[in-house]
Amino acid sequence: MGIAKILKVKIIGHSSQRANIVGKLHELGLVQVIDIEKDYQDLLAKPKISDEELEKKINLIDYAISYLSQFEKAKGMIATFLPSKIGIDKEWFQDTINNFDFQEVVDECKELESKERYIDSEIAKLKAESQEISYWQNLNISLEEIKDTKRCNTLLAVVSSLQFSKFQEALFNLSSPIFLQVVNETKRDKYIFLIFLKERREDIDEIIGRHNVNIVTLPPLLGLASQNIEDIHNKIVGLEEEKKRLFDKAKELTQNTITDCIGHKCPPTIVKLMVLYDYFSQNLNSKLIQNSFGTTLQSFMLEGWIRDEDIKILKKSLQEEFNEIEILITEPSKDEIPPIELTNKRVIEPFEFVTELYSRPLYVELDPTPFFAPFFALFFALCLTDAGYGIVLTILTYIGLKKLSLGRSGKNLFKLLFLAGIVTIIVGALAGSLFGIDFNLLPAKYKFIQNIREKIMLFDPLKNPTLFLLISLGVGVIQVLVGFMIRLYEELKTKSIAKAILSQGSWLIFIPGLILMGLVKVPNLVTLGLIKDAFLPPFFELVSKCMITGGIAGIFLFHIIRSKNIIVGFGAGLYGLYETIGYFSDVLSYIRLFALGLATCVLAVAVNTIASQFIAIPYIGFALTIIILVVGHLFNIIINALSGFIHTCRLQFVEFFTKFYEGGGKQFKPFAKETRYTVIRHQ
Amino acid sequence: MQVFNAFYIITNKGGLEMGIGLTIAMAGIASAVVLAGIGSSIGVGLAGKTSAGALSEDPENFGKFLILVALPGTQGIYGFVISFLAAMQLGIVGGELSNPTLHQGWQIFFACLPVAFAGLLSAIHQGKVCAAGILMTAKQPAEMGKALVLGVFVEFYALLGFVISFLLLSGIKI
Numbered sequence: 001m002g003i004a005k006i007l008k009v010k011i012i013g014h015s016s017q018r019a020n021i022v023g024k025l026h027e028l029g030l031v032q033v034i035d036i037e038k039d040y041q042d043l044l045a046k047p048k049i050s051d052e053e054l055e056k057k058i059n060l061i062d063y064a065i066s067y068l069s070q071f072e073k074a075k076g077m078i079a080t081f082l083p084s085k086i087g088i089d090k091e092w093f094q095d096t097i098n099n100f101d102f103q104e105v106v107d108e109c110k111e112l113e114s115k116e117r118y119i120d121s122e123i124a125k126l127k128a129e130s131q132e133i134s135y136w137q138n139l140n141i142s143l144e145e146i147k148d149t150k151r152c153n154t155l156l157a158v159v160s161s162l163q164f165s166k167f168q169e170a171l172f173n174l175s176s177p178i179f180l181q182v183v184n185e186t187k188r189d190k191y192i193f194l195i196f197l198k199e200r201r202e203d204i205d206e207i208i209g210r211h212n213v214n215i216v217t218l219p220p221l222l223g224l225a226s227q228n229i230e231d232i233h234n235k236i237v238g239l240e241e242e243k244k245r246l247f248d249k250a251k252e253l254t255q256n257t258i259t260d261c262i263g264h265k266c267p268p269t270i271v272k273l274m275v276l277y278d279y280f281s282q283n284l285n286s287k288l289i290q291n292s293f294g295t296t297l298q299s300f301m302l303e304g305w306i307r308d309e310d311i312k313i314l315k316k317s318l319q320e321e322f323n324e325i326e327i328l329i330t331e332p333s334k335d336e337i338p339p340i341e342l343t344n345k346r347v348i349e350p351f352e353f354v355t356e357l358y359s360r361p362l363y364v365e366l367d368p369t370p371f372f373a374p375f376f377a378l379f380f381a382l383c384l385t386d387a388g389y390g391i392v393l394t395i396l397t398y399i400g401l402k403k404l405s406l407g408r409s410g411k412n413l414f415k416l417l418f419l420a421g422i423v424t425i426i427v428g429a430l431a432g433s434l435f436g437i438d439f440n441l442l443p444a445k446y447k448f449i450q451n452i453r454e455k456i457m458l459f460d461p462l463k464n465p466t467l468f469l470l471i472s473l474g475v476g477v478i479q480v481l482v483g484f485m486i487r488l489y490e491e492l493k494t495k496s497i498a499k500a501i502l503s504q505g506s507w508l509i510f511i512p513g514l515i516l517m518g519l520v521k522v523p524n525l526v527t528l529g530l531i532k533d534a535f536l537p538p539f540f541e542l543v544s545k546c547m548i549t550g551g552i553a554g555i556f557l558f559h560i561i562r563s564k565n566i567i568v569g570f571g572a573g574l575y576g577l578y579e580t581i582g583y584f585s586d587v588l589s590y591i592r593l594f595a596l597g598l599a600t601c602v603l604a605v606a607v608n609t610i611a612s613q614f615i616a617i618p619y620i621g622f623a624l625t626i627i628i629l630v631v632g633h634l635f636n637i638i639i640n641a642l643s644g645f646i647h648t649c650r651l652q653f654v655e656f657f658t659k660f661y662e663g664g665g666k667q668f669k670p671f672a673k674e675t676r677y678t679v680i681r682h683q
Numbered sequence: 684m685q686v687f688n689a690f691y692i693i694t695n696k697g698g699l700e701m702g703i704g705l706t707i708a709m710a711g712i713a714s715a716v717v718l719a720g721i722g723s724s725i726g727v728g729l730a731g732k733t734s735a736g737a738l739s740e741d742p743e744n745f746g747k748f749l750i751l752v753a754l755p756g757t758q759g760i761y762g763f764v765i766s767f768l769a770a771m772q773l774g775i776v777g778g779e780l781s782n783p784t785l786h787q788g789w790q791i792f793f794a795c796l797p798v799a800f801a802g803l804l805s806a807i808h809q810g811k812v813c814a815a816g817i818l819m820t821a822k823q824p825a826e827m828g829k830a831l832v833l834g835v836f837v838e839f840y841a842l843l844g845f846v847i848s849f850l851l852l853s854g855i856k857i
Contacts, residue, residue: 649832
């Protein structure tokens with residue numbers, strides 16, 4: 001339970017067997033290889049081992065995969081959140097490695113991409129051209145005819161509308177034959193066609209310069225402007241069709257499942273690329289890992305971490321196969337920090353998801369997972385508080401576990417929700433709520449359901465919310481106290497017994513004392529039906545006073561002993577007592593369970609009430625009601641399971657972990673055949 | 684108080700006292716949904732905008748961002764829940780319409796305010812935290828849990844407002 005024991009392993013072998021030993025280690029996947037100790041650093045390989053050719057191949061394949069993946073079918077919501085790997089048969093995996101020519105596909109991708117780029121730039125160019133000509137489409141002469149004649153010059157130009165009248169006047173004042181046609185106008189500009197005598201060129205240029213007129217040069221085209229625009233449009237349509245053909249070709253590479261001659265279904269080309277990517281990366285890894293080794297002329301040495309339980313397997317399989325090998329196992333020294341592997345029982349294991357969300361424990365710490373797991377499930381259940389929702393959640397996560405191919409953390413999350421769903425069913429039954437149904441409205445012949453419900457039911461969150469609120473705070477108090485107990489246990493191992501008991505034990509007496517005092521003093525509890533008499537017997541008051549005094553005395557004593565000075569210690573003790581406020585607010589934070597649980601209950605009732613309004617509609621009323629019920633409740637489950645999960649996480653991280661847990665451990669990552677895209681299916 | 688008294692007198696003279704209590708209660712019910720809803724809309728809007736920007740880098744993150752975008756939406760739901768409860772209490776939904784007095788009307792009005800204002804402001808600020816969390820998740824996808832927990836810190840105050848609104852409502856006898 002908790003954290004696996006990790007030991008240090010040193011393997012020394014003969015250089016001639018190096019590649020084989022590395023291969024075997026890669027296959028076994030038991031040892032996390034680390035750089036060899038500082039003392040041996042000069043034994044590290046120089047220059048560093050690398051394989052540029054392999055890296056280049058991987059880069060090419062990576063490029064092809066990322067190019068093709070944009071044509072893949074859109075992934076579902078779950079797939080984007082919990083990416084899964086593609087299962088591949090072993091034979092087929094081997095076949096791809098041996099026979100698949102990735103270079104061909106990479107070249108094809110490159111060609112497709114460059115064609116696509118070319119088409120895109122052509123289309124952009126044509127669009128700009130057609131935009132330019134579109135201003136002149138009213139011009140009723142062919143574009144090639146706009147050129148200088150023997151005695152005349154022609155011009156196309158743009159004049160600002162504000163300047164136009166002045167410009168026109170200036171031209172007419174020249175008293176020379178001029179042809180001016182306004183071809184087109186926008187709000188700001190006028191587009192003009194001008195013909196004038198060559199000998200007046202200089203005067204015209206001067207007028208043009210004075211009135212900020214822009215001379216336009218159109219691309220060398222034949223025919224009418226309007227005809228040209230149509231031609232360009234047709235060209236663009238043609239190019240876009242070609243682009244679509246390219247896309248179809250690329251899609252073929254990602255989607256088509258080809259059935260080969262034996263009847264095996266081959267996955268699409270992109271999967272083949274993925275297989276090769278994984279295979280090459282594994283090869284590269286097994287080469288690069290050797291940079292951590294120490295080498296001499298005849299031998300090599302590697303160091304790493306290994307789990308205690310795996311040592312036997314490692315020794316057996318290595319010594320069987322290789323004769324010249326030495327395996328040394330040592331305990332990690334004090335200044336070394338071993339990586340963390342969590343090992344919990346099957347029921348607890350899913351909750352490692354939450355631990356990993358925060359931070360793995362340090363090697364010397366306790367694994368918090370088994371301690372918070374029951375609280376987590378209970379708190380989540382309190383946030384939903386509906387047996388019906390529990391059932392739905394349990395079924396949905398069960399289906400998810402069976403149907404989806406999930407990674408480790410994805411599986412853990414679904415299992416966690418499955419377990420929490422079961423607890424939700426129990427809590428929901430105790431709260432007597434099932435899809436927010438008002439059982440009082442049931443017809444008389446179904447009254448027995450109401451009777452069963454009342455037998456199981458402990459409290460009705462809607463009728464007796466105060467009790468629900470107190471339950472939320474109560475579980476909070478329990479969790480905070482459990483936190484103190486774990487801290488006490490940890491300190492008993494490292495600190496002196498007296499100090500540990502004084503520092504943590506004082507709080508363990510003080511806080512329950514305060515609560516007991518509260519129970520004695522608050523007569524309200526009678527009205528809630530929690531206690532029978534107006535006051536607990538006076539005996540309890542005495543007990544609570546003793547506990548409070550004892551707790552306070554303990555806190556002061558602890559600080560006085562620690563600071564070795566009565567006055568300083570007394571001050572520190574006062575400050576220590578101030579922490580009570582912090583713990584008070586910690587407990588208040590658990591009110592969120594009440595609020596979320598209540599919100600779920602009321603929303604469930606709201607969905608039912610809204611849906612029932614529709615049943616009166618003739619013909620479609622019934623179907624409409626069912627649709628609203630299903631959609632409404634599903635929405636409620638999703639949104640509240642989400643809030644419930646996150647808020648419960650927060651309670652663990654902020655209220656519970658702060659009492660005893662630090663975290664910051666690194667994950668144990670053995671040198672193994674890891675893949676990014678695919679996983680070999682074992683039949 | 685004087686204003687309220689004046690109101691009371693005026694309404695009494697007009698003989699409208701029976702209706703005015705219901706009207707004021709309805710104003711409260713409406714404000715819980717409206718204010719908390721505005722808060723959630725702004726909050727979700729902030730987070731949504733940011734996520735759209737961050738998605739342009741890596742569309743694969745959509746699922747992760749969706750949760751962070753949805754987080755500031757809960758305040759609107761709390762407002763809705765309180766409004767629904769108050770509406771049930773008055774018999775506006777599922778029952779016979781009751782006729783609260785002027786005092787009861789104001790009581791319901793004020794009972795709705797905690798969730799309305801706590802929801803309004805916490806949703807906006809939660810939206811900002813979530814937007815920042817989205818940017819963090821875009822760079823460090825493994826750290827999404829931390830972004831969620833940070834967002835939840837802000838939500839707690841909306842939950843407190845919800846609890847008090849609920850307790851106040853359940854204290855009003857009609």
